[in-house]
Amino acid sequence: MLPRREVFPHVIEMNYQARQRLGCSVYLVHDAGEWLLIDIGFEDTAEEIIEMIRQMDFALANCKYLVATHADVDHIQGFKRAKELLPNAMMVGHPECKRLLAEGDRVFTYAEIAAQNISIDLPIIHIEQTITEGDSLKLGGLSLDVWNTPGHTGSQLAFRLGDLLFSGDNIFRDGCVGNIDAHHGSDLPAFIQSLERIRDCDVKWLLPSHGPIFRKDRVQLQKTIDRLTEYQHMADFGTCAVDWPLLDQWEEELARGFDPDKA
Ligand SMILES: [Zn+2]
Numbered sequence: 001m002l003p004r005r006e007v008f009p010h011v012i013e014m015n016y017q018a019r020q021r022l023g024c025s026v027y028l029v030h031d032a033g034e035w036l037l038i039d040i041g042f043e044d045t046a047e048e049i050i051e052m053i054r055q056m057d058f059a060l061a062n063c064k065y066l067v068a069t070h071a072d073v074d075h076i077q078g079f080k081r082a083k084e085l086l087p088n089a090m091m092v093g094h095p096e097c098k099r100l101l102a103e104g105d106r107v108f109t110y111a112e113i114a115a116q117n118i119s120i121d122l123p124i125i126h127i128e129q130t131i132t133e134g135d136s137l138k139l140g141g142l143s144l145d146v147w148n149t150p151g152h153t154g155s156q157l158a159f160r161l162g163d164l165l166f167s168g169d170n171i172f173r174d175g176c177v178g179n180i181d182a183h184h185g186s187d188l189p190a191f192i193q194s195l196e197r198i199r200d201c202d203v204k205w206l207l208p209s210h211g212p213i214f215r216k217d218r219v220q221l222q223k224t225i226d227r228l229t230e231y232q233h234m235a236d237f238g239t240c241a242v243d244w245p246l247l248d249q250w251e252e253e254l255a256r257g258f259d260p261d262k263a
Contacts, residue, residue, distance in 0.1 A: 002055040007213060008164060008205070010142060012056070014049050016213075024075050025209050027166055028053060031140025036065035036089075037082070038159065038166050039075040039209060043121070046078030050085050061088050065137055068093035069168040069209055070156045071100040073111045073122055080123035091128045092137070094148070096155035096185075098127035108153070108185055131157070149198070151191025152178030158194075163204040165216070170194055171206065173214040175224045180231070182239035188232045189242065195225050 005017050014026040023041035026049055030036075035058050040046050054060055063086040068076050071093070083091060093101070104124055106112035111122035131137070133148040137159070145160040152169045156178070159166040169178025170191075177195075180186045198206070199221035207213050231237045235244050 001057055002052060004056050007207075011161075011164065011207070013207070013213070014052065017052060017056075022049065025207070025211075027207060028058075029139060029142065029144065029161065030058065031142045033059065034062050034064045034140045036063065036067055036137065036139055038067045039069050040066065040078035040082050042074060043078045043081050043123070046081040047085070049078075050082060060086055063089040064139055065089055066091045067131075067137070067157075067159070068097050068101075068125075068127065069158075069166070070094070070153050071097040071105070071109045072153070072169075073109045073120060075209060076101065076109075076125060077121065077123065079125045083125075091126060092131045093127045094132060094155040094157050095130040096153075097157075098130050100155065101125040101127060107183055110184065147197070149194035151187055151194045152180070153185045154187070154190075155185075156194070158198075160201075160203060165198065165201070165203040165206055166209075167198065167206040168209050170198060170208075171221065171224055172208050172211045174211075175220050175227075177224060177228070178209075180228075180237055180240055186240055188228055188237065188240045192225055192228050192232075195221055195228070199225065 004012055007013050007016055010029055010031055012028040015022050022045045024039055026041055027038040028035055066079055066082055066089045100108050104122055106122055109122055111120050131146045135146040137144040147158040149156050149158045149168060149170050156168050158168050171177055199218055203216055206216050232242045233245055234241060
């Protein structure tokens with residue numbers, strides 16, 4: 001039997017449990033014999049993760065939910081295998097996640113990035129129950145509140161459990177955020193709203209989908225919000241920017257004509 005290395009009461013994170021990096025964060029939440037998994041990562045680590053869970057003496061038959069934070073392949077590819085090993089578990093995710101996975105959308109899920117020769121297997125994964133803002137996942141005596149936090153992508157969810165927020169790809173410990181990419185459904189104004197909601201809420205800890213767990217810090221969140229607010233008006237993220245003020249300035253200058261002495 002493996003000792004359970006809880007990061008917080010009722011919460012185990014499988015990379016911390018293994019004391020090595022397996023892939024994305026995989027959170028196991030448990031109470032009164034029931035448990036759920038938030039994300040699973042790639043298929044090649046799914047069996048190892050579930051074997052560790054078995055060795056920690058969790059009954060595989062008592063896995064109640066398999067939860068997709070969003071549809072990205074590095075978070076969900078292993079769910080097909082996980083569902084075979086955990087047939088009693090209900091596969092849940094956002095309606096947009098359900099659609100992308102049912103259609104096997106290879107672009108929105110990052111299974112296919114042609115320009116970088118990335119082409120990886122995306123199994124068809126059936127989201128059996130959709131969850132969205134206002135829903136909650138009940139587990140023993142616990143209740144996880146479902147938050148819609150679009151921005152990185154339209155299907156991004158976060159989950160609140162008391163002082164903890166399973167915060168998905170919204171923000172990481174270094175202040176970085178999940179990829180901003182129009183081909184992935186990213187939306188800067190929505191992203192800023194999601195980050196403002198996290199900034200203003202009273203959770204103490206953020207449990208992200210990549211990298212270390214960290215304390216929620218208003219100042220850091222504001223710095224990230226300010227950066228994304230700038231991006232909205234910069235050509236750097238042109239496909240996601242809402243405007244580019246330099247073009248308005250140029251138009252005024254075109255009307256006046258170019259004068260090297262005034263440039
Ligand atoms: Zn991610």
